[in-house]
Amino acid sequence: MKIAxxxxxxxxxxxxxxLLARYWARNGxxxxxxxxxxxxxxxxxxxxxxxGIVPVAKMEQLITERTGMxxxxxxxFFKMNPKVDDLPEALGRERDGVKLLIMxxxxxxxxxxxxxxxxxxxxxxxxxxxxxxxxxxxxxxxxIEHLGRGTAQGVDRLVIVVEPGRRSIExxxxxxxLTKDIGLHKVVAVGSKVRNEREEDFLNDNLDGIxxxxxxxxxxxxxxxxxxxxxxxLDDPAIYTAIERIAQGLEAEAD
Amino acid sequence: MKIAxxxxxxxxxxxxxxLLARYWARNGxxxxxxxxxxxxxxxxxxxxxxxGIVPVAKMEQLITERTGMxxxxxxxFFKMNPKVDDLPEALGRERDGVKLLIMxxxxxxxxxxxxxxxxxxxxxxxxxxxxxxxxxxxxxxxxIEHLGRGTAQGVDRLVIVVEPGRRSIExxxxxxxLTKDIGLHKVVAVGSKVRNEREEDFLNDNLDGIxxxxxxxxxxxxxxxxxxxxxxxLDDPAIYTAIERIAQGLEAEAD
Numbered sequence: 267m268k269i270a271x272x273x274x275x276x277x278x279x280x281x282x283x284x285l286l287a288r289y290w291a292r293n294g295x296x297x298x299x300x301x302x303x304x305x306x307x308x309x310x311x312x313x314x315x316x317x318g319i320v321p322v323a324k325m326e327q328l329i330t331e332r333t334g335m336x337x338x339x340x341x342x343f344f345k346m347n348p349k350v351d352d353l354p355e356a357l358g359r360e361r362d363g364v365k366l367l368i369m370x371x372x373x374x375x376x377x378x379x380x381x382x383x384x385x386x387x388x389x390x391x392x393x394x395x396x397x398x399x400x401x402x403x404x405x406x407x408x409x410i411e412h413l414g415r416g417t418a419q420g421v422d423r424l425v426i427v428v429e430p431g432r433r434s435i436e437x438x439x440x441x442x443x444l445t446k447d448i449g450l451h452k453v454v455a456v457g458s459k460v461r462n463e464r465e466e467d468f469l470n471d472n473l474d475g476i477x478x479x480x481x482x483x484x485x486x487x488x489x490x491x492x493x494x495x496x497x498x499x500l501d502d503p504a505i506y507t508a509i510e511r512i513a514q515g516l517e518a519e520a521d
Numbered sequence: 522m523k524i525a526x527x528x529x530x531x532x533x534x535x536x537x538x539x540l541l542a543r544y545w546a547r548n549g550x551x552x553x554x555x556x557x558x559x560x561x562x563x564x565x566x567x568x569x570x571x572x573g574i575v576p577v578a579k580m581e582q583l584i585t586e587r588t589g590m591x592x593x594x595x596x597x598f599f600k601m602n603p604k605v606d607d608l609p610e611a612l613g614r615e616r617d618g619v620k621l622l623i624m625x626x627x628x629x630x631x632x633x634x635x636x637x638x639x640x641x642x643x644x645x646x647x648x649x650x651x652x653x654x655x656x657x658x659x660x661x662x663x664x665i666e667h668l669g670r671g672t673a674q675g676v677d678r679l680v681i682v683v684e685p686g687r688r689s690i691e692x693x694x695x696x697x698x699l700t701k702d703i704g705l706h707k708v709v710a711v712g713s714k715v716r717n718e719r720e721e722d723f724l725n726d727n728l729d730g731i732x733x734x735x736x737x738x739x740x741x742x743x744x745x746x747x748x749x750x751x752x753x754x755l756d757d758p759a760i761y762t763a764i765e766r767i768a769q770g771l772e773a774e775a776d
Contacts (some may be wrong), residue, residue, distance in 0.1 A: 274560065275663030276531010280688075305529065305664030307688045325743065362727065371695075375702030379669050381634050408530030408663035409560030414627035414634050432750040433535075433562045440626075447630030462635035468748065493723065495687040 268391060268402040269516060270418035273427035274437035275408030278458035279303075281498065282427055282512075283405035283490055284311035288500050289399045289509045290364030298358070298400075298497035302387055302417055303407040305382045313497040314366045320356045322390060323383035328482030343349055384415040392420030407438065409440075423452040426476065430457070430465035435472045442476055452519050456512055457481040478506045479515030482508045522647060523657040524771060525673035529692035530663030533713035534558075534741055536753065537682055537767075538660035539566035544764045545656045545753050546618030553613070553655075556623045557642060557672055558662040559635045568752040569621045575611045577645060578625030578638035639672040647675030656674035664692065668699035668763075678707040678774055681731060685712070685720035692728045695707040697731055707774050711767055734770030737763045 271283045280303075282504035287299040300322075309316035358365040366370055370383040391402060404421060406412050418424060424440045438455060445453050455470045455476045461484045467480055485505060491498035500506055535558075542554040555577075556563035564571035607657035613620040622719045626636040646657060659676060661667050673679060679700055681693045693710060700708050710731045712724045716739045724733055737743075740760060755761055 273592040274531065276529065302666065304669075305690060305692055310688065310691070372665050372699060375699035375705075376674070377669050377702070379634055379666055380637050381636070409558065409664070410627050411559050411634055411666075413661070414559075415631045415633050416631040419631070431744075431747040433565065433747060436562060436565075437560055441526050444627060444630035447632070450630075489686075492686040492688055511668045 267400070267421065267516065268283070268394070268404075268421040270398065270404040270406055270421040270424045271427060272406045272412070272418070272424055272441050273408075274429075274434040277427045277429045277434050278482065278488075279408070279427050280311045280405050281309050282327045282386055282425070282456060282458065282482060283308060284497060285482075285500060285505065286513055286516075287312065287401070287403045287519055288366045288497070290363065290403075290508075290514050292500065293513075295363075295399045295401045296397075297364045298353075298394075298402045299364050299366045300387070300391065300402065301366065301405040302384075302412065304369070304371045304383075306368055308405045308486050309366060309368070310495055311359060311497055312364055314359050314361045314364075316359070316366070316368060318356075319366070319368055320385070321368045321370035322357065322387045323380075325357060325386060350405050380395075381415060384412065384417040388415075388417050388496065394420075407512055410440050410444060411470045413441065416448045418450065419448045421450065423454070423516055425516070426453065426455045427458050427504050427513065428455050428473070430461075432472075437471075438476060439474060440472055454479045454515065454519070455480045458511050459484045478507060480512035482512070522655070522678065522771065523649070523651065523676040525659040525661055525676040525679045526650075526682060527661045527667070527679055527696050528663075528768070529684075529689040532682045532684045532689050533737065533743075534663070534682050535660050537680070537711060537713065537737060538563060538658050539695055539752060540737075540755060540760065540764045541568065541768055541771075542658045543617065543752070544768050545658075547755065548768075550618075550654045550656045551614055551652075551734050552619045553608075553649075553657045554619050554621045555642070555657065555661050556621065556661040557639075558622070559626045559638075560625055560662065562598065563660045564621060564623070565750055566752055567616060567619055567621055569614050569616045569619075571614070571621070571623055572709045573611075574621070574623055576623045576625035576638070577612065577642045580612060580641060580645070594704075603620050636670060636740070639667065639670040643670075643672050643674055646673075649675075659725065665695050665699060668696065668703065671703045673705065674703045676705065678709065679705050680771070681708065681710045682713050682744065683710050683724055683728070684714045685716075685723050687727075690721075690724075693728060693731060709734045709774070712776035714739045725731045735763060737767070
């Protein structure tokens with residue numbers, strides 16, 4: 267299962283990605299969590315210190331150093347069809363069964379965009395060979411530009427996170443439209459920060475055919491966790507129940 | 522005054538941009554609002570239908586058609602140092618004294634990033650000649666990638682919107698750091714969705730030297746406006762008072 271989590275900025279993509287990753291790890295999956303947002307903070311949401319993790323963007327250099335292969339021959343590396351375990355140690359850091367990879371960020375103002383980083387990440391995710399109980403969860407950047415780049419082209423399911431608000435719905439519609447161009451057909455929605463039935467109805471009424479497979483309700487625990495810079499507790503019963511349902515909905519999508 | 526509004530996804534950049542633009546227009550300014558987010562929705566926040574507006578990205582073609590100049594000579598056009606009134610009619614649409622320009626969006630999945638669009642917009646904003654009571658308000662895309670591109674390089678003030686949460690503060694710190702590289706030195710913060718004094722204190726305690734020039738408190742009117750797909754009312758007393766203070770703080774920054 268390779269999943270990308272997309273949606274408007276601030277809807278809760280990182281929170282959902284981190285909770286899904288931890289849920290699957292707790293249920294016996296080998297999980298690779300990938301922060302594909304240049305404004306990266308999946309690390310904090312997983313409680314993983316990212317200091318010293320080599321971003322995927324630097325992997326080319328790393329591989330060159332390790333193997334003596336020339337730069338520009340990375341394609342050759344990916345042809346090996348790496349398994350999750352084959353990834354170089356320095357690329358990721360593990361906690362509670364979740365291994366975190368980061369795409370790379372903007373190091374310098376005026377230094378350019380993250381297109382080269384996206385290309386490498388796309389190739390890596392596309393070529394990863396997964397076993398039955400392996401899961402890859404990619405936390406995408408806010409908005410729709412990653413779809414222009416096709417960063418998530420290698421995943422088999424895309425989750426659009428929506429909150430009860432017109433603009434998050436508008437973004438969802440754009441995301442769904444753009445996924446068609448890159449051949450990504452399993453697209454589902456998850457509601458976030460939903461406070462009551464009226465808000466859930468608003469989502470159901472406005473998603474225009476994108477199936478809503480679950481709801482992560484508004485949660486004081488999630489808000490407090492962000493203020494305190496710690497991962498939200500998966501032992502919170504409301505959170506656990508919601509994530510379990512969303513995870514099962516994703517597992518049920520046949521490959 | 523040329524202002525860019527930046528910050529983490531979902532903090533309220535578009536809401537603040539639209540309210541500032543409308544406040545200044547009401548107070549006698551000629552205002553150009555620029556949607557520099559490929560996941561564009563400044564139009565809805567201003568109540569302007571964007572159908573048929575030619576994105577800045579397509580201006581090169583437009584100028585070619587109108588002037589017979591060859592593509593690639595756009596630099597020549599900008600050397601004319603256009604005033605706000607000189608912009609081609611088709612580029613913008615006006616309502617209540619605010620003229621909206623849009624950068625351009627992702628038209629096709631896999632079609633590439635918005636770097637070319639950013640280059641044109643940067644050139645346009647840099648070359649615009651403003652008079653005393655002219656204001657340009659650019660609503661940037663979520664996160665930090667626009668700083669890699671230097672899209673906001675031509676503005677003279679950058680506002681970072683922050684909400685009471687650790688991750689929006691982390692993004693603010695990254696934004697501030699990257700602005701130094703592109704020579705943008707007037708950087709201020711505005712708090713958003715603040716519900717009480719404790720949350721305001723949290724922002725003041727954590728902004729690490731970025732001056733907090735105002736607070737847009739949490740507002741049922743703003744939330745309702747998003748649900749109903751209409752601009753939030755500037756006649757709401759709490760909103761008007763907050764925006765007035767933020768606008769005056771920005772005007773006070775000497776050029």
